[in-house]
Structure formats: structure tokens, C-alpha cells
Amino acid sequence: MSQFTPFVLCIILAGALAQSPFRIMTVTVPRPEVTANIGSDVKLPCSYSIPAAGSGLKPTINWYKGDDGIATATKIFSLSYHGPVQVPEAYGEFVGRVSLENPAADATLKLTGARTSDQGRYWCAVFDSDEHNQLGMDSKSVLLTVIDPNVPQDQGTGRPGHVELHVPAQRQVFQGEDVLLPCECDDCHWTSHKTWFSVSFDNTWAATREVIATVGLCGGHQCHGGNAHVAPAFQDRFAVSTGGLKISATKRLDTRRYWCQVEDMTMNSRGSGVDAQSVALAVVPSIPESHCTGKPAGVYQHPDDCAKFYTCAEGGVQYDGVNTCPDGLYYDQALGYCEWASLVTCL
Template sequence: DAVSITNVTVPNRASWVVMVARPDDPTWVNRIEFRCEYSISPASATPPTVTWLKGSFGHADRQVIYKWSSSGEVYVHPEYAGRVSVESRTRPTLVLTDAKLDDWGRYWCRVTNEEQSDDFGTDEGSLLFWYQWGYSPARGSHYTFVEVGKTPVRVKTGGTARLRCEGLGGKEASIVWFKGPSCTQDGNCNVYEMVINKTAVGHWSPDPGTVNVSPKYAGRASLGANNMGDTLDLTITDIRPADVGRYWCTNDWPFSMWNE
């Protein structure tokens, strides 16, 4: 039997938008758009659910700020009441008005086929929003990535899967691979399983960093060098049916001033 695993390649997490506040300029409009595109096919009879979140990928505290359910019900977080809107499910761009410094952060667009609310019925992407009074590059614009694969990788049971991760590696990088999302009985579809992670250490530290592997992948999951020589790629051996799903790679540089 073949196991289908969603490969983790291409679009990177380095996309960002900047708003330079000019309150003294009468022509300045405090409005910004976060674009969102997705590749999943919605259910024939049910429109997709569009959810916008703010926060770090895979963290439990990632906050839902806007949700347009397939039923038509719309939820807006109190902090964004009257300030966010989405005009179309086809192109679910988030429009933010009256932006302020506290709005800085990473925004995630998630589109879910409610008839297949699992790894393969969900697509997700992000933008880093930088609000400031003067221009300078956004933190995280060059050093943090998350990548969402669009092409399934088919591997025979017992075989080996190699999933690529783009970005900068090395000892200063914190690398985490997740699988998901999955949904709980209460309808929470923001559950990700950690597969493997490598801790970051300072450039001058003799410590190479610690690698932790989920018990489900013990003895099977490892990080290997990509074509640039950075240890980012995920290898899973002895593939099992339970390994089916979408895999996500995150790459952060927590000791860098450029990190988000």
C-alpha cells in the first residue's frame, strides 16, 4: 500500500507588509490588506470556512481574530471589532483599518473544506505585519520561514519519505517540524503534532543544540542536510499508514535581532 504525505516545499514565510504611519499627512489612509490564496477545492455543496489568526505557527496561543464559517456566521475578536473584514471566500483578503502598534505580528489565513476538515482539506499561509513610524525592514523578513506543500508525496508502507525545508540552518536556527492540523471533539481544528525539533544555540556556543523526537516517530525521524548543506530536511523511515498527513517546517533564529 502507498502512503500519501504532503510535501513541504516552496512558498516561504518571509512575506511581509509594512505600514508607515503618517497621521500628520491628510492623504494618509490607515488601511492595509493581507492577501490570501489557497489551493484546496471546496466542497461542492458547502462553502469553505475562512479563518484569520494572529501569532506564531503551531503555538496554542495563536489567536483567531476573524472567522467566516461555512454556515455564514462571522466571528470577530473584540480587539478587532469594526476594524477587520473579508469580502470574498474566493479571494479571502483580510482588510484591516485603524491599524495600531499592537497589531504588529504574524497573520495567518486558513481555508478549510468543512467536509474534509483534516490535513488535506486545509490550506494555510501567512504574512508578517510591521507597523512603524519610520521605514526599516521587518523583523523576520529574511530569517524565518514556514512552507506549505501542494504536491503529495507517495511512499510505500515501510519505505522512506524525504521532505524538504527551505531557509537558513546551522546551529543558530531553531527547526521544528509539525504534522496537522487535526480536530478535537469540540471542533478545535488548531491542533498540531510536533514530529521533531532542534533547539537553537548561540554562534559561539560549543553546544550543537538538542534534537527532540516525538515518541510516535522515535527511531524513524531525523533531520538531514538539504542541497545548501543546512540541516533542515525531514527524513521519516519505516513509513506507516498513520504517517499520512500534511507536514510543516518552521525555521527561526531566536538569537538574531532580525527574528520575529
């Protein structure tokens, strides 16, 4: 082996570490409820934020309709790409009636000739073509109400209300820390039921959904707590309450997108009692803060193992975990790279 090989190996390793480990995209719906008259055209607003694709591929944009939740929603429109070729496709009764208003800018869906049967909850879903995992897809919902202008509306109570969830788009924690993923619901009643789940990177949800936890807010009008249940596979470190999902002593494998769905049986109009949103959790590897306290930014040999090293940022914060040199090499702090073990002094 050449004497320069260890240096080259370390340069390659350092270059890989310098890149961000996560690409996280998010979908946003500026107006969660839209109203249209029968026969009119209507726009269901949806936008997304996605890191620049290294491959140059554009994302896939799907729209679904489902009053019982995202897991059982039916696809009504899809925009995919085969290289630079755009392939839009509508399905069922929406053929010839739906299109993206400006696909180069956002995912807003235009629906022509609104019908009574169109009323309900729609789901805007975007899939990152460069990140085929749970962090590379997201969805938000829009509730469409279709009104017949010839039928007098109830001026006393107005249209029935609807539930709306508030979930943070992203959370990042250091490995080993506890984290609470909140899921707050507007206009939820005592009949509400929340489900936390995850799904694989796919344009369907039902077949890949894994339930993590459920919480029934109340069992009756007189209620001082909910009935919480965590699935057996998650019971060691997960807990659920009306306030959200708590994960104790986070691990790298906890990095995923967590969905919170609420079902409120009090709401009886189409889609008004169901909503679902997700939070993307990124668990970043870390070592005890004391290893970087008082040290300037730089890379350091690990005090417990010469073959390992870690990086400190400004302010004494460690940010990319503990890394290991290739077999047979130790990290030489003076030289700043991995070297043959016989040539390195362990500090």
C-alpha cells in the same frame, strides 16, 4: 445468494477504488510581509486551492494573530457558513475593523485604521468542509509591520529582517518508500529552533498539537550541527536534521499534514522570528513493481493469493495497492470480477 451477487459486489468495490483516496487543499500567501502606515487601511493577502466540494459547502476561513507561533495564536476573524448563509465574525480589538475583501474568490483580510498594536504575525487558515481531517486544513502566515510616518526611519540598516520558511505544499510516495520532507529557512541564525508537529482538524492548535521532532540548529556561534530529538512515539522510523524530517519505510498511517515551525531568538521585533508551514504527505499503497512490469494496463489476480487482485496502469506502474475480494470469493482474471472460489482457477 443470487449467482449475480459476487459480480455486483465486485462492481461496487471497483467503483470505490476508482475514486481518488485523498482530498488535499493548500493555502498560499503571495506576499509574506506587508507594511502599512499608522491609520491606513491594509490588505493581508491569502488565497487557497481546494477540490470542488461534493456537498456544495463552502470552506471556513479563519484569521489568527500570534507572534509566538501558530499553536498559541488568537482568533481575530472567522467566516463560516450555515448552508448558504454567510456568518462573518470578528473578535476583541478587531471588531468592526476586519473583513474579507472578496470571500467568494480568496481569503484576503482587509484591516482598517492600522494601529501600532496591530504589528505582528497573522495566520490565514482555511478548513475544507468536506474533508474533516489533517489534509483538509492548511495555514500560512503574513508579517505586518506598522510604521509611524512622523518618526524618522533608520536609513542605515532599514527595518529588521524576518525569517521565512520554504516547505513543499504536497508530497506523495508509495507505501514502503523513504521520504524527506524539507524545511528550509531564509535568514535563520544560529539561535534558530525547529519543531515538527501535527494537529487535528480543528480551528485551534494548542490543544491538539502532537510534537514529532525538534532540532536546535546550534548551541553557539561555533557550530557544526544541531541537537536533534525525535519524540518516543516516532523514533522507530523518523529522523530529523537541519534539512528536514525523514520518514523511513512509509506506512498508510503516515498520511497526514506535517508542520514545520521555526523560532529564531535573534529576531526581537514582533513576530519576525517565527514562521510555520505544512506539507501534506499522501502515502499510496503499492506492491512490488515486478508484478506489473511488462504487463498492459488492467486488473490482475495476485500471484500469491487468489482472493486478492491489483491494478496496473500504462507503463507497468501499479497504482492502487492490493485489494481483496469479499469472503468466499476469488478474483477471476478472465471474467474481470470476484467470483465464487469454487468457480475460479488460481493462476
